[in-house]
Amino acid sequence: MSILCMQNVWRGANFYKGYCDFVCTMLKCLVYTPKSWKEVIVIAITSASLPAKKRILAVCVRLFLEKGYKKTTLAEIIDKANVSYSSFQNIFRAKDGVLTELVEFMFSTQFGMAKQLAGADLPPVYVYAVETAIQMTLTELNENLREIYIEAYTQKEASEYIFRETTKELHQIFGPYLPGLTLRDFYEMEIGSASIMRGYMAHPCDDELTLEKKLRLFITMSLRVYNVPNQEIDKAIHFVEGLDIRTISEQVMQQLFKVLAMHFEFSLQGIEKANITKTEGIK
Numbered sequence: 001m002s003i004l005c006m007q008n009v010w011r012g013a014n015f016y017k018g019y020c021d022f023v024c025t026m027l028k029c030l031v032y033t034p035k036s037w038k039e040v041i042v043i044a045i046t047s048a049s050l051p052a053k054k055r056i057l058a059v060c061v062r063l064f065l066e067k068g069y070k071k072t073t074l075a076e077i078i079d080k081a082n083v084s085y086s087s088f089q090n091i092f093r094a095k096d097g098v099l100t101e102l103v104e105f106m107f108s109t110q111f112g113m114a115k116q117l118a119g120a121d122l123p124p125v126y127v128y129a130v131e132t133a134i135q136m137t138l139t140e141l142n143e144n145l146r147e148i149y150i151e152a153y154t155q156k157e158a159s160e161y162i163f164r165e166t167t168k169e170l171h172q173i174f175g176p177y178l179p180g181l182t183l184r185d186f187y188e189m190e191i192g193s194a195s196i197m198r199g200y201m202a203h204p205c206d207d208e209l210t211l212e213k214k215l216r217l218f219i220t221m222s223l224r225v226y227n228v229p230n231q232e233i234d235k236a237i238h239f240v241e242g243l244d245i246r247t248i249s250e251q252v253m254q255q256l257f258k259v260l261a262m263h264f265e266f267s268l269q270g271i272e273k274a275n276i277t278k279t280e281g282i283k
Contacts, residue, residue: 052081052083052087052088052091053091053092054265055081055082055083056077056081056083056088056091056092056098057098057101057102057264058081058264058265058266059077059080059081059266060072060077060081060095060098060102061098061102061260061264061266062261062264062266062267062271063076063077063080064099064102064144064148065144065145065148065257065260065271066144066270066271067144068143068144068147069095069099069144069147069148069151070147070151072095074088074095077095077098096151096155096156096157096158097157099148099151099152099155099158100155100157100158100161102148102260103148103152103158103161103162104161105260105263105264106148106256106260107161107162107165109256109259124172124173125173125174125223125228125232125236126236126239126240127173128169128170128173128174128222128223128236129219129223129236129237129239129240130239130240130243132197132218132219132222133215133218133219133240133243133245134245134248134249134252135149135197136197136200136201136214136215136218137211137215137245137246137249138249138252138253138256139201140204140205140211141246141249141250141253142253145253146201146202146204149198149201150198150201150202153194153195153197153198153201154198159194162194163187163190163191163194164187166190166194167183167186167187167190168183170186170189170190170226171183171186173226174186174226174227174228177226177227177228178226178227189225189226192225193221193222193225196218196221196222197218197222200214200217200218211245211246212241215237215240215241215245216237216241219233219236219237219240220233220237223236257271
C-alpha cells in the first residue's frame with residue numbers, strides 16, 4: 001500500500017472516529033445518563049410525561065362538555081393540561097384548533113351511532129332526515145353541545161371540515177335527484193343548508209317553535225334544496241315523526257360522551273349528571 005493510500009485510510013479512520021464521538025456526544029445530550037452513556041433509565045409514565053397534545057385535548061374536551069366552549073379559558077386549559085402558553089400555540093394555535101379536532105372526531109362517529117339506533121336499512125333520504133334531526137335534537141338536550149355545534153358551524157377551520165365531509169354524503173344521497181351537478185356544486189349548496197342548520201340550532205325551542213316544528217321546517221327546506229319530490233319529503237318527515245327522536249338522541253348523546261371520554265382519555269364523572277336534567281325542558 002502506498003504512503004498516500006495509507007494516509008487516506010488514516011484520515012478516513014480519524015474522520016469515522018470523530019463522527020462516532022460526535023454522535024455519542026449528541027446521544028448524551030438526548031438521553032439522561034448519570035453514570036455512562038450506555039446506562040438507560042426507564043422513567044415511569046405519569047400525566048406530566050404524556051404528550052402535550054394528548055393532555056390538552058383531554059382537558060379541553062372535558063371542559064367543553066362540562067362548562068361550555070366559551071366559558072373554557074385558555075388560562076384554565078394551560079393550567080390543567082400542565083403546558084406552557086407557547087407549547088399550546090405551537091400545537092393548536094388557538095382554542096378553535098382544539099375545536100376542529102373535536103369536530104372531526106364527533107362527525108366521524110355520531111352518524112354511525114345514529115344509523116345503528118334508528119335502523120341501518122333506511123332509504124338514503126331518510127338517512128339524511130334522521131341524521132340531521134338527531135343532530136338538531138342533541139343541541140336541545142344539552143346547552144354545552146349546542147354551543148359546540150354553533151361554534152363548529154361558525155369557526156372557519158371547523159366549518160370547512162363539516163362542509164367538505166357533508167358534501168360527500170350529499171353527493172351520494174342527492175346525486176340521483178340532481179344528476180347534472182358536480183361535487184363542487186354540492187359543496188356550495190351545503191354552505192347554504194348548513195347555515196339553515198346553524199340558525200335553527202342557535203334558536204332554542206319554545207312554546208311556538210317546538211322541536212317537532214323545527215325538525216319539520218328544516219327537513220322540508222333542505223330536501224327541497226336538493227330537488228327531492230314533495231311526496232318523498234312528506235314520507236321522510238312522517239318517518240322521523242314516527243321515531244322517539246328525543247330518546248334516540250339522548251342515547252346518541254350518552255354514547256358520544258363515552259366514546260369521547262375513551263378516545264381523549266378523560267373521566268365522565270360529573271359530566272353525565274350535569275347533562276341528565278337538560279332533557280326535561282324540551283318543548
